[in-house]
Amino acid sequence: MKLTPKQKERYSRMLSLHDFSETEMESIAATTVSVVGAGGLGSPALRLLTAIGFGKIRIIDRDVVELSNIQRQTVYHTVDIGMPKAEAAAANLALLNPNVEFEPISASLAEDNARTLLDGSEIIVDGLDSFKTRFAVNRASVSLKIPYVFAGAIEYHSNLSTFIPDKTGCLHCLSGDAQDNTDYTCANVGVTPELLSVVASVQVREAVLLAIGQEPRLANRLMFIDVASLSFDFFDIGRDDACPVCSANATQSLVTQSEVPRVTTLCSGTFNLTPGSPIEIDLDSIAERLGSSYEIEQAKRWLKILGQSGVEVTLMPQANAIVKGVKSEQEALEIYQEILMDLKR
Template identity: 45%
Template sequence: MDAADKKAFASEFYNRQVVLKELGWKGQRKLAKSKVAVVGVGGLGTASSLYLALAGVGHLRLIDQDTVETPNLHRQILYSLDDLHYPKAEVAAERLEKLNPLLKAEPISENVNAGNVEKLLAGVDIVVDGLDNMFTRYLLNRTCVKLGVPYVFGAAIGIEGNLSVFAPPETGCLECLLPNLSDNDLLTCDTRGVVGATPG
């Protein structure tokens, strides 16, 4: 699409959204210029990235080292049987760009660790946590505090979920709210289970 085609498409695609006085075209243009990192493209990450893409976020960086497996399919809404054993980040990026051709989806099939986390989060406006382990969540949290990037934390298990947004120094951080947790302290989808709709 050239610039004129993109403008015409955006005018129609976002028609029902820009009539909101809280958003309008000014807000829509701000969304289009934004860059969001979604770390973990599983249950929470697929739901989050889908709605961010359709809302008009211009650039999504999708970070996940895993591949699509059958037990994922009941709750990870961007994947199908055809995607089994393919990298989640790549499948999600392709699917999201088909749903919104104005989006740039950047797949990164890497494990987040202390050696690469700053590089992976460089240049983003906000980080969405779709992870399932506390070690990496704390690493993301510390990095977001250091970089001054807002951090969205979510969790879904069974039929319950929670969501918190951290933007230090205006707010506390994840470790302020949940200090000293280990993965052994947490229930998992493997052990506790999860209803397919809970992450959404």
């Protein structure tokens, strides 16, 4: 893909760098990157990836925008509160750079669907806040041979590394079976927004190097950032020859994809519904079919279905949904299935 005169102007400050070529910019513009988690780290990373001009950006996030997000999750505006994050992020970022193609997916990523959700991307950027989900991403990265730019940030500090399948170790080599500490979360101990911008910038720098075929600086290295003392430390790390995920003797097999929709309770007391495998749905015909029984609000990429007693379902392409106004996962699943059954009539 050749750059147009307008693109040359847009990207001129990067093209003016003494060691950066037009061919390298074209490589970036032809690269698909997946950002998993569009929260504190994902937001600044997404803004940079979009501004720099990556070709296609897949945004995977199961959550909805809340008031407490806006202070650091810079991809959202106050009017986005209540919207699915992946959709709101894609809509806002499209205004920043129309050259970029966005693929928002409001799904809950886990062991059984990580490969499906990440397949086709060339770089994975970590914006997650749980080891459980990161391990699912790590396994998919090793299995699909997609480089994984890992980062975790909390309070004033962060760990980062870039894992390249067959070249470096993986997240499991570094952290073994690390467990999530439910008391030590951003909601409990906080996280400072400036840290997130620094970390996301390093992550995007690694993504740029990967996209232009250069060696990322955090391959086989762990970076530790502490903005409280303003220290940046590096440690050499290697590969665990007995790693159950990435070594020649890897034993862990991939989990088969479930056909049952996954229900996840979100912090805001709403629920994310992710179908076992993505289902292509036509929002127009769904709106038409449900129109007689429900009040419907329709936007280009989502459908809001308003039921009785304040129940609200936001349905997105590939049949991912956010359900509000119900009390339990079971109730959320029931209304989701009721709507999907309605579709099939």
